[in-house]
Amino acid sequence: MTAARYWSAFRAVLRRETLRFIKQRGRFFAALVRPLIWLVVFAAGFRAALGLSIIPPYQTYITYEVYIVPGLIGMIQLFNGMQSSLSMVYDREMGSMRVLLTTPLPRSYLLACKIAAGAVVSLFQVYAFLAIAALFGITFSAAGYIAALPVLVLTGLMLGAIGLFLSSQIRQLENFAGVMNFVIFPAFFLSSALYPIWKMRESSDVLATICAVNPFTHAVEAIRFALYLEMAPLSLALVAGVLVTAGGLTVIGYDPGRGLRTRQAPEP
């Protein structure tokens, strides 16, 4: 197989993901409206109630709206990753996943394409959100927007890989509601997206510890530091580690000998 053949397959998956995203206008609006409600409504209410000290990467006092923007970016990517998961479960139920899985390329590569395509789609949403946030006066330096890009790719890949792994474990579309309850909400609320970990520690050491080890926290922190042209090496390493782990589990989950086909044994 030539590199061109691999590229062509990636292009196919990316194009399909993009087309599906464009056709599902409701998904695009939901992806933007959800964080905007948090930014405009929720943050306005919490601004007065929540005092923020100066913590890295911030050099001065910031408003609560500024603080939660990286968390909301993470939220966009988290939902996008779970949307990819939902799309895989849908594809499996509708049969269209068979077309992908019977392509004569390594299955691990095809799954990587799917994860990468989802990450690219999430970038459109993130930058659209940042553009709207700028209209509300929440801006970063031009270099910050650029520096965040590779980090957003990494965090998008990690969240996509987690979503894809979950899809290999979800047997039916109806079970997806469980993912919302048991993955998205805990991942988001038990993180540094809405409040710094030190703030959480004032209430509960246990919850603060959970926040500190939550991969989503590290995705948010990596994005936060990148927007201010700083590196968060520990967070980046952890995000990369989770990406590799979730990617590996996904490949196992979709292995014909061990994955969905064995559990979803079709009637002969």
Next chain:
Amino acid sequence: MSGPADMTDAALRLANISHDYGRRRALDGVGFSVPPGRVTVLLGPNGAGKTTLFGLISRLLPLRQGDITIAGHSLKAAGAAALEPLGIVFQQPTLDLDLTVRQNLTYFADLRGLSRPVANERIVGGLQRFGLAERANDAVRELNGGHRRRVEIVRATLHEPAILILDEPTVGLDIPTRQAIVADLHARAASGTAVLWATHLIDEVWADDRLVVLDRGGVKAQGDVAGVLESSGADSVAEAFARLTMAGESEAA
């Protein structure tokens, strides 16, 4: 994947295939070959093991016992690369309903590494062959079942596969549509393609087809239609099918 392909003898060869779902045996020592240039009909009642066999050939199910050779290459040894010469139409619809016909076909063409000019030419040609050229920009959701099936056949042949396998592609379609699809598959076989076609619809078998009768996970008979009729002492495919399979036993009961 390298080395010469053993295409003159059998395009697709299954040897001693067995498969279990838990403690239930779905296939038991199945073996047959599919020659190029002919339609091989895999005839069996519901539950005979046809879909399991297709799952194994297409690597959607793990091949644990026996081996499958596709164009001279062992599926066990070559892995996904062995699927290269294969065109597949699944029993379950597999088109993306939200995309247009052209987008679905382009998606597949890209997955198969076809250049855009070649893909476009074959997409147009394939759709014209089935009288669907004007539907290219329609969402698949807007097509009826027969048209969707035809699009799936166009898709499965875009990369001009040496072997075409179809799992009950005509189930649920009206008679003219079924006849058109059956005729098209025979035309493709006449031009050299090896066609393996699973069905339980006896009237779709042509006199010059090769026949493999599968029932309860085992091959009950195989060979030319005339040979199967002779060995089973039947005057028609329907009679042979009834004598050789569970369907016949239930009728007798």
